[in-house]
Amino acid sequence: MIQEELEKWNEDEVVACEKKSQNKFRLSSITAFNPKSPPPVATSQKDKSTASEKKYRMSSIIDLQQPPESLRPWLERNTPTGHIPEALLGSSNNKGGCQIGGGIVADYKRRNPYFLSDFTDGVSWKTLSASIFMFCAVVTSTVALGDLASRETDKKVGITEYLLLQSIAGLIHATFSACPLPILRPTGPITAFMIDLNRLSLWIGAGYFTVLSWVGLWVGSFTICVAFFDWSKYIVLCTRFLHDIYAVFVCTIYISDGILEVAQRFQEVPWIEAFFASYLFMFCIFLATVLYYADRSTILKQSWRQTISDYALPLSVVICIFISYSVKDNVDIARIEMPPKFEPSDIDITNGNVRSWYQGFTPGDDSQIGMVAIASISFVAAIPIVALFYIDHLFSCILGQKPELGLKKGEYYHSSMLIMGICNLILPSFGLPFVTASLPHSPQFTKALTTYNKSKTPWEVVKVHESRIAPTLVYALCLCGLVFPSVLEMCPGGVVNGILTFVGIAGILPGTGNQLMDRTLLLFTAPSGFPSATANSAVAPYSELPWYRIHLYTIIQLACLAGCWGMRFAGPFSLAFPLVVVSFIPLRLCILPKLFSQNELSVLDADERHQHLQQVNNNNAKSVV
Numbered sequence: 001m002i003q004e005e006l007e008k009w010n011e012d013e014v015v016a017c018e019k020k021s022q023n024k025f026r027l028s029s030i031t032a033f034n035p036k037s038p039p040p041v042a043t044s045q046k047d048k049s050t051a052s053e054k055k056y057r058m059s060s061i062i063d064l065q066q067p068p069e070s071l072r073p074w075l076e077r078n079t080p081t082g083h084i085p086e087a088l089l090g091s092s093n094n095k096g097g098c099q100i101g102g103g104i105v106a107d108y109k110r111r112n113p114y115f116l117s118d119f120t121d122g123v124s125w126k127t128l129s130a131s132i133f134m135f136c137a138v139v140t141s142t143v144a145l146g147d148l149a150s151r152e153t154d155k156k157v158g159i160t161e162y163l164l165l166q167s168i169a170g171l172i173h174a175t176f177s178a179c180p181l182p183i184l185r186p187t188g189p190i191t192a193f194m195i196d197l198n199r200l201s202l203w204i205g206a207g208y209f210t211v212l213s214w215v216g217l218w219v220g221s222f223t224i225c226v227a228f229f230d231w232s233k234y235i236v237l238c239t240r241f242l243h244d245i246y247a248v249f250v251c252t253i254y255i256s257d258g259i260l261e262v263a264q265r266f267q268e269v270p271w272i273e274a275f276f277a278s279y280l281f282m283f284c285i286f287l288a289t290v291l292y293y294a295d296r297s298t299i300l301k302q303s304w305r306q307t308i309s310d311y312a313l314p315l316s317v318v319i320c321i322f323i324s325y326s327v328k329d330n331v332d333i334a335r336i337e338m339p340p341k342f343e344p345s346d347i348d349i350t351n352g353n354v355r356s357w358y359q360g361f362t363p364g365d366d367s368q369i370g371m372v373a374i375a376s377i378s379f380v381a382a383i384p385i386v387a388l389f390y391i392d393h394l395f396s397c398i399l400g401q402k403p404e405l406g407l408k409k410g411e412y413y414h415s416s417m418l419i420m421g422i423c424n425l426i427l428p429s430f431g432l433p434f435v436t437a438s439l440p441h442s443p444q445f446t447k448a449l450t451t452y453n454k455s456k457t458p459w460e461v462v463k464v465h466e467s468r469i470a471p472t473l474v475y476a477l478c479l480c481g482l483v484f485p486s487v488l489e490m491c492p493g494g495v496v497n498g499i500l501t502f503v504g505i506a507g508i509l510p511g512t513g514n515q516l517m518d519r520t521l522l523l524f525t526a527p528s529g530f531p532s533a534t535a536n537s538a539v540a541p542y543s544e545l546p547w548y549r550i551h552l553y554t555i556i557q558l559a560c561l562a563g564c565w566g567m568r569f570a571g572p573f574s575l576a577f578p579l580v581v582v583s584f585i586p587l588r589l590c591i592l593p594k595l596f597s598q599n600e601l602s603v604l605d606a607d608e609r610h611q612h613l614q615q616v617n618n619n620n621a622k623s624v625v
Helices: 002-020 045-058 068-076 086-093 102-114 125-152 159-176 188-204 208-228 231-237 240-268 271-292 302-310 312-326 371-399 414-430 441-448 469-483 493-508 515-522 540-544 547-567 571-595 598-604 608-624
Strands: 450-453 460-464
Touching: 086 102, 086 231, 102 208, 102 414, 125 159, 125 188, 125 240, 125 302, 125 312, 125 441, 125 469, 125 493, 159 414, 159 469, 188 208, 188 240, 188 371, 208 231, 208 371, 208 414, 231 371, 240 271, 240 371, 240 493, 240 515, 240 547, 240 571, 271 302, 271 312, 271 493, 302 312, 312 493, 371 414, 371 441, 371 571, 441 450, 441 469, 515 547, 547 571, 547 598, 571 598
Parallel strands: none
Antiparallel strands: 450 460
């Protein structure tokens, strides 16, 4: 099937080249067309097959200036979502070729007819419930990351900066982006970068905020260029091979940060306090998991079960807070410490002065290197951050706007990338962290806004309440956390750790869509215990492959995951871990085709829809035989 598709693709491309040859000749990286070469000679079927296989191996060497019509067949086989959104092609999808800013203009032109409905569609109870749910999921995680950043950066940045960035960047994105639903926030990898930049600044003898401002300048500039030149379309080169690795890496950062904080508490506070914090940590995770799966039980009415499932995390947090106050007279409980005033977290311990909000780009008197050196080092440090944001932001937007989610107002990417770039260009100079779209929050928010017909299996999308009101309400509530800090101060530290860990666990639970975790479990399963080849099995295609081939593919992915984590402990060079993630793209495109057959890769490196269709075709073929 893939062989026929490749041959058809090659024939179509030759026809397209012949049509264009009347005006000018264009080189193609896959079918090199030379006007001075002799006409093609008829070849046998075996020669055609050999040539097609060679072209398949060469398909990783692509001229990025090719028109999208020649890239589309190859890209469709490599996109992690199984399709190429037309919106990703940007202005290069027009007959006029690539135009600077064309993709951004196209985004707003397509969104303009929905200007009024972006507000009227938000007047619903579903908008309110989804906004409260996402606020609880986001604000607790943001506070946890802000608290972690405060301790690891010697309180240079903290909860105030994280919540302020969450609110400002989110409100700007919800108001001006053509796709307001993706959730912008400082994520776990961003927190790792903030900590690494602190180590880098100490290593080179420069001020932390000066380095942060310069890195933000480069990150924002590069990201804006990505938006203006429509480079977002090349995100489809990242296959599911990379998508699953990156998802597990991000989720394990959440999990490790939560667990390590609980373990560290036993060395810093009395045993009884550490034990009770650990109890709240584990109970919060357990209760949130039980409530999360309430919609799959038969207890209570379906509407009640769905409501409990939607509010699993906030309900668990509220219950744990009540438990913590019930024993406050017997145990000292560490809770979130919010600043008493709305001011920066960084305070000079010598005179007690609070830093000004705007920091600028000029080195301080105590800097050991000049501004040119800082700008040069920051330029290098910004490269891996841009690589990470390119993957992180676009993955969030793609997965949050998949066709099966039922969005009716279209898909938009370039304008969102532009808004994200502007925020990262300006806000770090005020001592605020970076921001990008978040996984798994972005697709979760879209699902929370969806009304389903649950009488059918799978559930049928009835309506998605797409609006700007829902995300605006989420970010406005986050801003209220700064205005009324006493509300957030009620949450115990153990619960914060539990929230952080639950977010990570929920993203990689077996059966939730991450096939790397599903196949990792198969490493400890006998071949006789593998799932049977039925259409209803989530991993049915694996049963058609030899078990050692499945394990080899899984081990390669786990080795890549270990490489990401190894870079996290490389000192100042840990900033380069996104480049390690990007290096997995040529690994998948150039190396894996030499280790696995096309059929094996089509099974192992495909999304659920392609696997399901392939399984149905296989079953139909078997039934015919």
